[in-house]
Amino acid sequence: MTFPRTTVAGISLPRLLIGSNWIFGWSHTGHAADLFIKDYHSTVEATLSVINAFLEYGIDAWMAPFSSSPDCLDKIRRVQDKLGKRLILIDTPIVNMDNTEEARREAMKVFKTSAETGSTFCLIHHASCEQLVNKNKKTLDRLPDYTSMIRECGLIPGLSAHMPEVIQYADLNGYDVETYIQIFNCLGFMMQVEIESVVRIIHDAKKPVMTIKPMAAGRTTPYVGLTFNWNVLREKDMITVGCINEHEVHEDVEISLAALERRLPNLEGRGSPGKTGVIR
Numbered sequence: 001m002t003f004p005r006t007t008v009a010g011i012s013l014p015r016l017l018i019g020s021n022w023i024f025g026w027s028h029t030g031h032a033a034d035l036f037i038k039d040y041h042s043t044v045e046a047t048l049s050v051i052n053a054f055l056e057y058g059i060d061a062w063m064a065p066f067s068s069s070p071d072c073l074d075k076i077r078r079v080q081d082k083l084g085k086r087l088i089l090i091d092t093p094i095v096n097m098d099n100t101e102e103a104r105r106e107a108m109k110v111f112k113t114s115a116e117t118g119s120t121f122c123l124i125h126h127a128s129c130e131q132l133v134n135k136n137k138k139t140l141d142r143l144p145d146y147t148s149m150i151r152e153c154g155l156i157p158g159l160s161a162h163m164p165e166v167i168q169y170a171d172l173n174g175y176d177v178e179t180y181i182q183i184f185n186c187l188g189f190m191m192q193v194e195i196e197s198v199v200r201i202i203h204d205a206k207k208p209v210m211t212i213k214p215m216a217a218g219r220t221t222p223y224v225g226l227t228f229n230w231n232v233l234r235e236k237d238m239i240t241v242g243c244i245n246e247h248e249v250h251e252d253v254e255i256s257l258a259a260l261e262r263r264l265p266n267l268e269g270r271g272s273p274g275k276t277g278v279i280r
Contacts, residue, residue: 001056001057001058002057002058003015003016003057003058003059003253003256003257004260005058006208006235006236006237006238007208007236008121008156008178008179008207008208009156009178009179011088011120011121011156013061013088013238014057014058014059014060014061014238015237015238015239016054016057016059016238016239016240016241016252016253016256017059017061017062017063017090017210017238017239017240017241018050018051018054018059018061018062018063018087018240018241018242019063019064019212019240019241019242019243020062020063020064020065020072020242021037021217021242022037022242022243022244022248023037023041023047023050023064023075023242023244024037024038024041024064024069024071024072024075025037025038025041027217027218028190028213028217028218029217029218037244040244040245041075041244044075044078044079044082046245047075047079048079048082048083049245049246050243050244050245050246050249051079051083051087052083052246053243053246053249053250054243054249054253057253059253060087060088061087061088061089061090062076062087062088062089062090063090063092063181063210063212063240064076064089064090064091064092065091065092065093065094065125066089066091066093066114066117066119067091067093067110067111067113067114067117067119067122068093068094068095068110068113068125069094073113073117076089076117077117080118086118088120088121089117089118089119089120089121090119090120090121090123090210091114091117091119091121091122091123091155092123092124092125092160092181093110093111093113093114093122093124093125093128094110094125094127094128095107095110095111095124095125095128095146096128097128097129097131097132097142097146099142104145104149107146107149108149108153111149111150111152111153111155112153114153114155115153115154115155119155120155120156121155121156121158121178121179122150122153122155122156122157122158123157123158123159123160123179123180123181123210124146124150124157124158124159124160125160126159126160126161126162126163126166126181129143129146129159129160129161129166130161130162130163130166133163133165133166133169135165138165138168138169138172138173139169139173140159140166140169140170140173140175143170143175144175144176147175147176147177148176151176156178156179157176157177157178158177158178158179158180158181158207159177159180159181160180160181161180161181161182161183162183162190162191162192163192164182164191164192164193164197164198164201166180167180167182167201167202167205167209168201168204171204171205171206171207177207178207179207179208179209179210180205180207180208180209180210181209181210181211181212181240182198182201182202182209182210182211182212183198183211183212183213184198184199184202184211184212184213184214184229184233185213185214185215185216185220185225185228185229186216186220186224186225186228186229187216187219187220189213189216189217189219190213190216190217199232202233202234202237203234208234208236208237208238209233209234209237209238210237210238210239210240211229211233211237211238211239211240212240213240214226214228214229214239214240214241215241222248222251222252222255223255223265223267226239226241226252226255226256226259227255227258227259230256230259230260231259239256251267254266254267255267
């Protein structure tokens with residue numbers, strides 16, 4: 001079974017992307033949850049079980065800040081060595097955006113590491129690219145400096161946006177950007193403006209959008225979160241989903257396919273100590 005795909009800058013991508021928060025320990029819940037995730041994924045084998053489950057559906061693109069996090073960089077190298085194949089890597093590096101020559105050299109070093117890791121896409125992390133936002137002029141000042149560096153390294157440039165204006169200003173000014181990351185979920189979790197505004201920004205975007213946090217970091221169920229996103233996004237847009245084990249992968253894929261095919265998902269019922277005929 002092959003999950004539906006889209007195209008970004010001539011590269012075929014699955015519309016469901018492999019997330020990283022539930023592999024590297026960024027739970028958006030608390031320190032205890034972070035430690036649990038890191039402990040669970042302390043071995044390459046645990047992470048491989050998740051990646052292999054995604055690969056069963058042809059989902060072969062993985063998003064993470066690989067080149068600016070030693071843990072990510074080490075894990076992706078070991079995983080790909082075990083797999084014996086290359087995944088499509090969507091790197092979201094954190095970059096020094098200071099307006100100095102030294103900072104530019106640091107940025108270039110990060111982009112070169114991204115290329116050496118085997119990344120295809122390099123989407124500047126929101127914590128970095130949002131430093132360039134000028135709301136008065138509706139610009140991302142000095143962004144071309146960084147997208148040209150990314151191109152020089154043989155990577156496809158993009159931007160990660162928690163701030164929705166990033167997408168609007170990049171499109172408005174015609175910057176060399178091929179895709180965007182945007183937080184989008186039915187609860188509005190971590191979104192800076194209301195859901196109705198963000199969905200319009202996504203639909204108006206000139207390039208495909210990779211949405212993240214569809215289940216609001218566990219604050220809504222996979223069925224609710226994924227079904228909502230799939231029903232309002234464009235056919236060229238994507239959803240990034242993090243899974244801690246292979247069982248979650250199979251469940252999220254079935255929910256996603258059911259939403260796209262407009263049917264009920266075929267899932268095992270949830271457990272309950274007092275299960276009745278009403279609880280499925």
